[in-house]
Structures are given as structure tokens and as C-alpha cells.
Amino acid sequence: MSASGRGLSDLRSIIGDESYNRLMAIRNSRLHSFLAWVISVCEPASVFVSTGSPEDNDYIRRKAIESGEEIPLRLKGHTIHFDSPLDQxxxxDDTAILLPNNQKLPFIRTKDRDEGIKEMLTLLKGIMRGREMLVGFYSLGPKASPFSILAVQVTDSYYVMHSENILYRQAYDEFIRQGEEARFLKFIHSQGELNEMKQSKNIKQRRIFIDLTDETVYSVNTQYGGNSIGLKKLAxxxxxxxxxEEGWLSEHMFLIGVNGPGGRVTYFTGAFPSMSGKTSTAMLGRLIGDDLAYLRIINGEVRAVNxxxxxxxIIEGINPVDDPLIYEVLSKPGELIFSNVLMLENGDVYWNGKGEPEPSSGINYTGKWWRGKVDDKGNPIPPSHPNARxxxxxKAFSNLDPAYDDPKGVVVKGIIFGGRDSDTLVPLxxxxxxxxxxxxxxxxLESERTAAVIGKAGEREFNxxxxxxxLSVDLGVYISNYLRFGKEASNPPKIFGVNYFLRDEQGRFLNSKEDKKVWLAWMERRVHGELDVVETPIGLIPRYNDLKGLFREVLGKEYSLENYEKQFAVRVSKLIEKIDRIMKIYSEIPTTPKILFNILSEQRQRLLEAEGKYGNVISPSVFEKN
Incomplete structure (x- = not known):
């Protein structure tokens, strides 16, 4: 980032007196220099600085509708936004981590920092001419908290800032309080030229660059939230x-409280690749967060915030039977933005899997839609996009945990990792x-692709x-940080693996959707040492009698020994195949800690010894007897 040579005072005629005074109330020279530079590059007609007040939030909501970026729906507070068909x-392929001297990282798309910034400045130059630039201030995590990270978002999209105002804690007051001491992330976004549907038009010039050196994200010619809402996955x-750098964990995890006996609440985080049950699991607990978590060690305890x-x-497949809590939120008045679903003539919306008959017509991200509509390649266009949001x-969720905004965070007792696996891993x-x-x-962690994920269905994706x-850091170093983090905690959380997608030889699922309630109940009791376990070559599994009791208690149904035997069988050859795949991947990463290979090799040897005694597919009862 090069200096423009112009300060905010030189740009006061563009900024306007009110917004200028709001910026001057924040005594932070780095912020002032950054904003002066952005204004000089993007050349907006005016600037609106939001303080996060009700009046400022109302202004953004109103302008989102007046500009056509959002359309009001029948229910009060509901609006709909459409992204380009090519921006869903x-x-x-358009996202890159900017690293100096053209450095490379495994599995990560990188770009030379100087080259990337030069390209971005060319795209940003004058891109906001004739438009209003919006400036918003936010805190990632509860304000005035050890977890809090401040951020400033610059955009010319009212939809993007409206989304930020819903998704994040507004923190103009924190910028004022911290003054020159404030350290903050920076996000610059422009939706670029728009078409008649108010969608980003120049998708071929879409670029999302993350500059680690200057903690700045550039995003241009895109509106889709994952590319434009800076504080989400870009942050x-x-x-x-x-x-x-600081010895904590920033993770792609939900954060929930699980109810235990006697009114006890125990907190878990959980990481699942797409389409592996992450959201459905999060909604079974006392919700703190469904997607991201920060974990820190405070006084020896692992604590976390959202x-x-x-x-x-993702809205596809949400229906009143399988997702009653989410469906309730989507069906009542209140501030809510739908994106890329079908808008009906009466102002209602429809999405795939809603549990209602498919409408015959409406408006979606492709414009006018009718049943049987196809794209230019002859492929059917569904009413809503599979990634509609x-x-x-x-605060709209009835299962929100009271501790969701606690600046101290909550104590994490367990971390759950889950993937989509049809033939290898046990359910728990x-x-x-x-x-x-x-x-x-x-x-x-691996997860099998589904038809909704690009690539061949059934292929295992390493994740x-x-x-x-x-990831923005070397994978081997990232794993070393994970290992070190647990060592520094007085009592690190237990780590669990779950798999909701195990099938039998006929391709039938071995568990029902509701069984995950039992798995959560078992994990909650395990972290308090209330249940014994069966030791197997791959880890600790539940005892049959404990699961039998929990199925009765939690679901009111019987759990047969036959089901237990099928579900918790140790499938030796499949497990060894997995170990070999994983070791091959890490053998090509020079920074992989040696302990990883040692632990995987030891597990492989345990499996081979068990196979020699009991065969290729081993009943869990064998280990329970031992």
C-alpha cells in the first residue's frame, strides 16, 4: 500500500462534514492514512461513515432497497438479494494469498504480493466514481474482550454493509476508546459495475486478494457474501x-452448549467440512455460533468465543421437520436477508427442499424463472441455487445460549471433528x-464429495x-501450533470424531439423522468422566450398554446389539488405506512434525496386530471383552 500524499482534511469536500467529524473522533493516524488512501484510489462521490447507531443502520437498510441491491418481501424486515449466476x-480460482517474493504454500493459492497489489490497484482505480463509499467499524468477538479483534470495512455495496451489520458487533465506540492503540484488520470491497438486476457484471475481473503483511483484504467485482463480506471467511x-503468531486457534468451528444431567451445560466446538452435518449438529445444542470460533488458553483453561x-x-433443504429451529427463524418477521432463493409474486420465498410443492414461476438469480427453465447449455435451472443463503x-434463534456475548468466553471441554465417510470410520x-x-x-480429516460439491461424487477430499x-500458513506449521496449544492447557479438551454417514453393503445408512443427539449426550458425559469406554486400536468407543441406555433416555427407542456391532466394527483394511493416504500427503510437506508420522505408524501397527488376531472386520465386542 503506497501513500496517496493526501490526508483526510484534503478530502473533506468528498467525505462531508458529518462523516469527517466522525472520523476525527477516532484518534488513530493509521486509520486516517488508510481511509485517505482508499478514498484517493477509489474516487467515490461521497462517503458515509457509520457509527452503528440505530439511525445509521436504518440508513443502510433503506439505501439497500432504494439502490435495488435488496428487494423487500411480504414479511416485515425480510429482503432478498440476487448475486450473478456466475457469482454464487x-x-x-480468483482468490489468492499475497506473499512477498512469490513464496508458495502447499494446498494454498498464492500470488506474489507486489504483483497482486499492482493488479488490484488497477482494478480499484476510480471504481467508486458516482457512488457512495461506506465505512463501518466492527469487532470480531465480544467487545472489550481478550478475544476481540477490531476491523474496518470499506465497501460501495449497501447489501454488503447491511450483511456486516447483522453478522458482526459494531465497534465504532471501541475505535474511539482505543485511539492510537487500536490494531485493526482492513477490508476493501467494490461490487464494480452492475447489470440491470443490480448484480456484479465483470465477473471475469473478479479478484479476492488477502495481504497477510498488511492485514488487508481486497475484493472486487463480486457480491456473493463469501467473497465480499470481509469479516467472514476472508478475515x-x-x-x-x-x-x-500469538499461540491461539482461529477455527472453522461451531460453538455450542450441550445440556447434561441435573441442568449441567458443557461447551463443545466442532469442525465439519461442507455437507457433513455441521449446522444440524450446532442446532441441537445451546447455540453460541454455527461457523467460526476463537480458542484461547486463559488461566490454563481453553476458552472460546464466536x-x-x-x-x-445455507438454506437448501431446511424444512420444518428436520430443522424446526432454523425454519422458525426463516418464517417469522424480523431483519433477515435471503440470497439467491426464488421470490414469488406475493412476496413470499421458496427454496429447494423447503417441504412445499415447487412453484410454477417466480424471480431468482437468473431473472424470471419458470418450471422447466434451462441454462444456455440445456441444464435445468432449479428455483433456488444449491448455495442460496x-x-x-x-438473537433470532430460540436456542441462543445466554453466554453468547460473554467477553470471557466459555470453557471448552470437547472438540468434535466430523466428515462424510460411507465405509471406514465408526460413528463415534x-x-x-x-x-x-x-x-x-x-x-x-477427509470427507466424501456429494453431488452438490464440484468433483466426482464419492471421492474423498482431504480437509x-x-x-x-x-489456511494462510503452512499446513505443517499449523499442525505444530495445534499440538503445542494442547500441551500448554492445564486440561485440554477431549477430541472426538463423528461420522453420520456410514453405510452397509447395500448402501443403506447405518444411523438415522436423530442418532447424533445420542452421540452428543455420550460425549457430554465422557468429558465429566461418567462413562467407561472400550479401547480399540483407533481410539475409545462407547460401551453397548451405555448407548442402549442413552437411546432410551434421549430418543425413547431401543438400540440393538446388532446395530452396535455393525456400526462400531473396526474395518482394518479401510483404516489402513486411510492412514497410508494421509501419510503420503504429509510426507510431501517438509514442515510436518515428526510426531504425526510416529502416531500414524503406531496406529497402523496396532491395526495390523488386531487383524492378525481377529480378522479384517473386527467386532467391538472383542475389545470390550478384553
Whole structure:
């Protein structure tokens, strides 16, 4: 970032007196220099500085509708936004981490920093001419908290700032309080030229660059939230690097409280790749967050907060039977943005899997839609996009935990990792210890693709900690930080692996959707030492009698020994195949800690010894008897 040579006082005629005075109330020279530079580059017609007041928030909501970026719906507070048909998901090929001297990182798309900034400045030059620039101030995590990270968002999209105002804690007052001491992340976004539907038009010039050196994200010619809402997954790249430097964890995890016996509440985080049950699991507990978590060691305890204050959730398949809590939120008045669903003539909305008959016509992200409409390649266009979303405050959820905004965070007793696996892993597993869990569960996480994910359905995608897409640091170093983090805690959380997608030889699921309630109940009791376990070569599994009792208590149904035997069988050859896949990947990463190979090799040897005694598919009862 080069200096423009102009200060805010030189740009006062553009900024306007009111916004200028608001900026001057923040005594931070770095902020002033940054904003002066952005204004000089983007050349807006005017600038609106939001303080987060009700009046300022109302202004953003009103302008989102007046500009056509959002359309009001029948229910009060509900609006809808449409992204371009070519801008419906995270743009992996257009996103890059900027590193000096053209450095490279495994699994991560990188770009030379000087080259990337030069390209971005060319795209940003004058891009806001004739428009209003919006400046918002936010805190990732509760304000005035050890977890809090301040951020400033600059955008020319009222939809983006409206979304930020729902999803994050507004923190203009914190910038004033901290003054020159404030350290903050910086986000610059422009939706670029728009078409008649108010969608970003120049998708071929879409670029999302993350500059780790200056803790700045640039995003241009895109509106989709994952590319444009800076504080979401774009900020995650920046906070992962900061966490590495400072010895904490910034993770792609939900954060929930699980009810235990006698009114006890125990807190868990959980990381799951897409389509693996993350949201459905989060909604079974007392909700603090559905997507992101910061974990720090405070007085020896692992504590966590949700950096967000809202939900930017996938809406496809949400229906009143399977997702009653979310469906209730989507069906009542209140501030809520739908994106890329079908808008009906009466102002209602429809999405795929809503549990209602499909309408015959409406308006969606492609414009006018009718049943049977196809794209230019002849492919059917569904009423709503598979990645259609809803944006809403956490306060809209009836299961919100009272501690969701506690500046001290909550004590985390367990961390859950889950993937989509049809033929290898048991439904529920506890690691032997922190290192074993980090290596064999978290760092070895894989998930099978579905038809909704690009690629061949059924292929296993390597996704350690469900965070690979968002890493901004070397994977081997990231794992070393994980291992060190657990060692520094007085009593690190237990690590669990879950798999909701195990199938039998006929392709039938071995568990029902509701069984995850039992798995959560078992994990809650385990972290308090109230249940014994069965030791297997891959970790600790539940005893049959304990699960039988929990199925009766939690679901009111019987759980047969036959089901237990099928579900918790140790599938030796499949498990060894997985270990070999994982070891091959890490053998090509020079920074991988040696302990990872040691732990995987030891597990492989245990499996081979068990196979020699009991065969290839081993009943869990064998280990229980031993």
C-alpha cells in the first residue's frame, strides 16, 4: 500500500462534514492514512461513515432497497438479494494469498504480493466514481474482550454493509476508546459495475486478494457474501495467521452448549467440512455460533468465543421437520436477508427442499424463472441455487445460549471433528489423548464429495480441521501450533470424531439423522468422566450398554446389539488405506512434525496386530471383552 500524499482534511469536500467529524473522533493516524488512501484510489462521490447507531443502520437498510441491491418481501424486515449466476460461491480460482517474493504454500493459492497489489490497484482505480463509499467499524468477538479483534470495512455495496451489520458487533465506540492503540484488520470491497438486476457484471475481473503483511483484504467485482463480506471467511485467513503468531486457534468451528444431567451445560466446538452435518449438529445444542470460533488458553483453561453475531447459512433443504429451529427463524418477521432463493409474486420465498410443492414461476438469480427453465447449455435451472443463503442475527434463534456475548468466553471441554465417510470410520470415537486426536482425527480429516460439491461424487477430499480452504500458513506449521496449544492447557479438551454417514453393503445408512443427539449426550458425559469406554486400536468407543441406555433416555427407542456391532466394527483394511493416504500427503510437506508420522505408524501397527488376531472386520465386542 503506497501513500496517496493526501490526508483526510484534503478530502473533506468528498467525505462531508458529518462523516469527517466522525472520523476525527477516532484518534488513530493509521486509520486516517488508510481511509485517505482508499478514498484517493477509489474516487467515490461521497462517503458515509457509520457509527452503528440505530439511525445509521436504518440508513443502510433503506439505501439497500432504494439502490435495488435488496428487494423487500411480504414479511416485515425480510429482503432478498440476487448475486450473478456466475457469482454464487467462494471463488477459489480468483482468490489468492499475497506473499512477498512469490513464496508458495502447499494446498494454498498464492500470488506474489507486489504483483497482486499492482493488479488490484488497477482494478480499484476510480471504481467508486458516482457512488457512495461506506465505512463501518466492527469487532470480531465480544467487545472489550481478550478475544476481540477490531476491523474496518470499506465497501460501495449497501447489501454488503447491511450483511456486516447483522453478522458482526459494531465497534465504532471501541475505535474511539482505543485511539492510537487500536490494531485493526482492513477490508476493501467494490461490487464494480452492475447489470440491470443490480448484480456484479465483470465477473471475469473478479479478484479476492488477502495481504497477510498488511492485514488487508481486497475484493472486487463480486457480491456473493463469501467473497465480499470481509469479516467472514476472508478475515479467517488473517486471524489464522495472527493466531499462529500469538499461540491461539482461529477455527472453522461451531460453538455450542450441550445440556447434561441435573441442568449441567458443557461447551463443545466442532469442525465439519461442507455437507457433513455441521449446522444440524450446532442446532441441537445451546447455540453460541454455527461457523467460526476463537480458542484461547486463559488461566490454563481453553476458552472460546464466536467472532460473529449472526448466521450466514445455507438454506437448501431446511424444512420444518428436520430443522424446526432454523425454519422458525426463516418464517417469522424480523431483519433477515435471503440470497439467491426464488421470490414469488406475493412476496413470499421458496427454496429447494423447503417441504412445499415447487412453484410454477417466480424471480431468482437468473431473472424470471419458470418450471422447466434451462441454462444456455440445456441444464435445468432449479428455483433456488444449491448455495442460496440466509443472513440473520443470532438473537433470532430460540436456542441462543445466554453466554453468547460473554467477553470471557466459555470453557471448552470437547472438540468434535466430523466428515462424510460411507465405509471406514465408526460413528463415534474419542482419541486417546490430545496429540492422538490432533493427528488421527483432526489432521487426518477427509470427507466424501456429494453431488452438490464440484468433483466426482464419492471421492474423498482431504480437509484437515475442515479448514484447508482458509489456511494462510503452512499446513505443517499449523499442525505444530495445534499440538503445542494442547500441551500448554492445564486440561485440554477431549477430541472426538463423528461420522453420520456410514453405510452397509447395500448402501443403506447405518444411523438415522436423530442418532447424533445420542452421540452428543455420550460425549457430554465422557468429558465429566461418567462413562467407561472400550479401547480399540483407533481410539475409545462407547460401551453397548451405555448407548442402549442413552437411546432410551434421549430418543425413547431401543438400540440393538446388532446395530452396535455393525456400526462400531473396526474395518482394518479401510483404516489402513486411510492412514497410508494421509501419510503420503504429509510426507510431501517438509514442515510436518515428526510426531504425526510416529502416531500414524503406531496406529497402523496396532491395526495390523488386531487383524492378525481377529480378522479384517473386527467386532467391538472383542475389545470390550478384553
Amino acid at each position: 460461491a467462494r471463488a477459489r 479467517l485467513r488473517l486471524t489464522i495467521k495472527r493466531a499462529m 467472532p460473529e453475531a449472526g448466521v450466514f447459512g 440466509f443472513t440473520v442475527s443470532l 470415537l474419542e482419541s486417546f489423548n490430545w496429540e492422538h486426536g490432533v493427528v488421527t482425527i483432526a489432521a487426518s 484437515p480441521m475442515a479448514n484447508l480452504d482458509f
